[in-house]
Amino acid sequence: MNQSVARLAVPTKRTSSRDAIVDAAIATLARSPDASLSVIAEAAGVSRATLHRHFPSRGALIDAVCLQALRETDAAVNAIDYTTMSSTSYLLAVFEAIIPLGDRFHFLAKVVAETASAAVNDAYAHQTRGVEEMVRWMEREGALAPSVPADWAVLVIDALIYTSWMAVREGRIAPRQAAALACRTFLSGLSGGV
């Protein structure tokens, strides 16, 4: 891939351009998911040629963007110390960790379809596996009705995250409240209760 990587003592700013491009791509695609490479390069303060040097094709860039997003969400979730809490508290913690990332990653749903990269699919599957684990945990703790297919539970969690992202993005709701509402919606629905 990068033939000079192996050479030692060449760390300099080798990745700085690349990172700038990925960051700019995230920021730009967040506004317009169909932004051209020219626009992204400009936003990165870099020539289009340089962009192509780091990412041979648009798909390669989209891949990198997706992987970066998945890496960051993964990190946010992994930062939670789940050993000290119940599965339902963990659910809330996950919502609270992920929802603030919506600013940057809400566009993923639109953009992921562009790519068929195995790496991205793997990372995505890994993330889904994490959600499935959480669902199973809730099942074990009796926090989830046995009649509910785990598959559906996973889908609803994803949907609530996306909905929260959009609601926060449109200024309809504050991140913290979104997390609380999403959690409540998942666990007890919107009827009755408080």
Added chain:
Amino acid sequence: MNQSVARLAVPTKRTSSRDAIVDAAIATLARSPDASLSVIAEAAGVSRATLHRHFPSRGALIDAVCLQALRETDAAVNAIDYTTMSSTSYLLAVFEAIIPLGDRFHFLAKVVAETASAAVNDAYAHQTRGVEEMVRWMEREGALAPSVPADWAVLVIDALIYTSWMAVREGRIAPRQAAALACRTFLSGLSGGV
């Protein structure tokens, strides 16, 4: 728009091509939301020139597609006789009416962004207003917790419809079960209960 419309006795098949194009557009865009006009025209069994004759621009076609979709969903919901049921039964009926339409309209979320037509925005706003009314009805009947923002309830309903559409489309779940699960999720969440 169509200067010959006023002439009487010219109903013939004047709109048949147009309808064929809209139908083909729906079917084609359902598979690939970025399909070109050539592909759509071919699917409609019509030359691209004819397509352009009916729809001057791509946006005009997308508009027509969106309006058609909104019209159909509206019709499906309006067919429900809400006078004989509770608000929560109505919610289930709405889910059951709309979810089967996902086959054809699930792509709307991706495509609506292409257009900024006032007509489409109006139709969309009208539909949202319908959901808001339903939410208020549920509030009046005490089926909705007062602490839940109506705004959030509307968002969750939309999200559940979209999630159901996708889940059904991917064969993960049957339409009827999807409606039941969506309804249950909204009302009582996925914990406890049955």
Added chain:
DNA sequence: ATCAAATGAGACAAATGTGTATTATACGGT
């Protein structure tokens, strides 16, 4: 049969996005 409207077939221009290649320049470490 006739006439008008609708259509099919095709050519065409313009715009856009993407990927490649070339050359000169700036930067950074040795």
Added chain:
DNA sequence: ACCGTATAATACACATTTGTCTCATTTGAT
């Protein structure tokens, strides 16, 4: 100061899509 790398600035080729236009043909109503 030197040298290699990364970069900027271009230019280019290529594909795709969209929209327009023309002309011949078909269709359908009368």
